[in-house]
Amino acid sequence: MKVVFHVDEVEKWQEATRNIQNLLNLVQDAEIVLVANGSGVQSYQLEHAQKFISKYPNVSFHACKNALKAFLMENAVPEGVTVVSAGVLDLIQLQEAGFTYIKP
Numbered sequence: 001m002k003v004v005f006h007v008d009e010v011e012k013w014q015e016a017t018r019n020i021q022n023l024l025n026l027v028q029d030a031e032i033v034l035v036a037n038g039s040g041v042q043s044y045q046l047e048h049a050q051k052f053i054s055k056y057p058n059v060s061f062h063a064c065k066n067a068l069k070a071f072l073m074e075n076a077v078p079e080g081v082t083v084v085s086a087g088v089l090d091l092i093q094l095q096e097a098g099f100t101y102i103k104p
Contacts, residue, residue, distance in 0.1 A: 007104070
């Protein structure tokens with residue numbers, strides 16, 4: 001099972017991470033990517049987000065380079081987060097690779 005969660009607002013971070021936890025409780029081998037773009041990239045600066053990232057090393061976390069630049073966060077990406085050229089393009093490529101799209 002391959003799933004991509006899309007977070008484009010800071011307010012959606014906690015709902016997305018609860019969804020991820022619930023899914024992993026049922027399907028431990030799920031391949032999960034969380035893509036943050038828009039104001040959602042600001043979530044990566046929150047302490048509880050950084051704890052979540054370190055707690056779930058089997059989940060991939062992506063951050064949109066364009067959003068990071070817009071929010072002056074280009075040098076503030078925590079360890080464990082992959083910067084992608086464009087969040088929208090990343091979402092398209094993941095869906096084309098068979099990932100199911102979830103927008104909390």
